[in-house]
Amino acid sequence: MSAAEQAEYEVIVVGAGAAGLMAAIQSADRGRRTLLLEKNARPGLKILISGGGRCNLTTTKTGKALEAEYGKQRGRWLLHALRAFQPKDLVRMIEAAGVPLREEDLDKIFPCSGKARDVLDAILNLAASKAVDLRTTAAMDSVEGEPRGAGFLVHSADASFRGESLILATGGLSYPKTGSTGDGYRVAKQFGHRIIPGVPHLAPLAIEAAWVHALAGIVLQHSSLAVADKATGEVLCRRQRPILFTHKGLSGPAAMDLAGFVEENPRECELVLDFLPMLKREALEADWLLRSKHSGRARISSLLPRELPERLRQSLCELAGVAFATKGPRRPLTIAELEKKGRQSLLDCVKNLRISVSRSLGMDHAEVTRGGVPLDEVDPRTMESRIRPGLYLCGEILDVDGPIGGFNFQAAFATGRLAGLNA
């Protein structure tokens, strides 16, 4: 290989997603000669498609409440990155780059324009202003570590690049069409890292039950959804956020937040739905008993509050076996005809409905990957590998993930920043 084909850099960043762009901007801002390699023709594809094309950039949550969203251990590991670069710092950075932001429901921050494109353009302009050498359609094919930790040689199809430090920001395995196909895992492994096998997270849940499919289109704003280990009953995660019924199962933030827990649990799981979490079972039953005295001739489905759509109320009565008279011609049962057994069965369906679940819709539909490079192998203050000096890892390649709500970009930008400041 000729010397001309082997360009020299101080820092080579692989992957121009949120983490890699941020790492490259910080590194170049320190005056480090920085190369950013991206395999796609266009950088930042996930930023473009995020939040339904609107980019839920970050959250208004702060401090311990923010850290807790990533789970106990991952949150503790992330706290250095999150405290050094808080959501408000990300907001300041993007607004200073000319994109006004605003808060929406569930503590989410979006660009006022509603265009993810504006966020990506602002970040790309920042990278250009810092003289980041961004090469697109330039996939890292392989990496050689120089002896005695002296640097790295990164090979792409038609060129090689030498760098003192290497930052892997290649993402995980989710939405592989955007470029994240696990290439970084291979290189991390080559340098001695373990890889926790990735499972889809933040993906819709596949449910077999036909009654769920029949309710496609219904959105519940205030119901509660949990995932439990079927054998032990242990609740693995509970969410009280919007739920959407679909032709394939359940989606919406609550369902998607549970995907990784279903996928990583080796045993069978079940979903536990409480349609009216703000009402205690006893209070609901007392109300029904009272109403059976006053409006006994009404249909049983009218016992259920109107905030639940009619189609759902009817389905719950059918699931409980109390929708229709069991004897004589088919006719709806009335409230007065609801006996104790039927009442308990309906209460179970409304407050504690159990649905078998074994998988999500998979990586093609997952917003993030759960798994990746184990956190104990990476220094949380610098993002440097504890195994190979000079190697840095940031963003979704790490075994870190948060729920829907801007938490994944926040983690990617914050860890990318630390990598760029230290590489």
Ligand SMILES: Cc1cc2nc3c(=O)[nH]c(=O)nc-3n(C[C@H](O)[C@H](O)[C@H](O)COP(=O)(O)OP(=O)(O)OC[C@H]3O[C@@H](n4cnc5c(N)ncnc54)[C@H](O)[C@@H]3O)c2cc1C
């Ligand atoms: C549909 C969807 C919607 C989402 N919405 C939101 C949201 O609104 N808010 C939020 O916080 N999170 C959201 N996420 C999650 C968020 O996009 C990710 O957490 C975040 O993009 C991870 O950033 P990253 O830089 O680590 O990885 P990625 O964004 O995956 O970037 C990795 C980059 O590395 C490149 N690459 C991979 N291998 C190579 C190689 N060999 N050589 C060169 N380049 C390579 C890829 O092409 C890619 O550009 C969403 C994800 C999806 C899929």
